[in-house]
């Protein structure tokens with residue numbers, strides 16, 4: 176092995192480790208200046224030895240040439256939608272329906288419903304192959320070139336797994352405010368909310384735009400997987416975390432619907448403190464056996480629902496009215 180290949184491999188592994196700590200674990204291990212210095216060294220070595228550049232190189236994050244158009248992608252497993260529950264009694268109704276389909280009480284998983292853009296990511300032998308929007312649930316748009324620029328999306332997994340995962344790509348509140356500040360300076364139209372900003376960034380043909388938008392992602396389910404038996408949704412989340420994916424740390428197991436309701440009420444109050452926007456709570460029956468006993472309606476699972484929050488601006492307006500009284 177030549178010196179430059181060895182050095183390129185060393186720098187690629189070192190920088191990927193730093194990026195994982197910073198973007199996936201939210202636990203920076205080196206100062207940005209150190210990261211940038213090493214990244215520059217790697218870029219120079221890759222320029223001189225392009226044959227040794229790895230497909231999981233951190234230099235992939237800057238975004239290549241713009242596409243001419245988007246390719247359509249058919250999802251191997253459909254991306255279903257969620258039924259809604261708008262108050263505690265509707266959650267209790269959901270619980271009654273679930274229990275009528277099972278011969279035992281279910282365990283639930285509760286997760287924050289991130290207000291972003293649903294995407295699906297395909298990996299073969301541990302390498303990121305393709306990413307797409309949800310589209311109509313069966314067919315989406317290929318946005319691989321943009322998703323590659325999101326640092327919390329691994330380009331190579333910790334195991335050579337072949338699977339498809341789903342998640343919500345989003346723009347953190349601080350990045351949204353910075354972006355709109357910059358747009359205001361340039362007298363450009365502002366984005367209405369972080370969700371529109373994330374969607375607008377990922378639907379660009381030029382990946383350098385997405386690369387500059389500080390996007391992030393939380394993985395929330397496994398679409399398809401080869402050669403692995405999983406028994407529950409929570410076991411699936413543990414497995415994708417082991418592979419190197421970023422999942423949301425606020426997810427909790429609830430043994431009763433009253434615990435689910437308490438979790439929802441807690442987050443109605445705490446949502447303003449989060450560094451990203453959420454529009455509700457997703458409640459899922461955890462066991463895959465229970466999920467397959469319950470099955471699906473025409474477009475959504477019977478074993479999951481979304482507790483929807485009132486839109487934040489409504490709450491803010493009410494707060495403004497309260498303050499003015």
Ligand SMILES: CC(C)(CNC(=O)c1ccc(Oc2ccccc2)cc1)c1ccc2c(N)nc(N)nc2n1
Nearest residue numbers: 252253254255256257286287288289395396457479
């Ligand atoms: C529960 C599910 C709808 C995903 N699940 C599916 O899409 C899905 C799809 C085919 C399935 O099985 C089939 C396989 C083949 C054919 C038909 C169904 C099972 C689940 C969903 C949707 C949106 C979510 C969201 N915004 N945030 C979180 N945290 N979780 C979410 N979970």
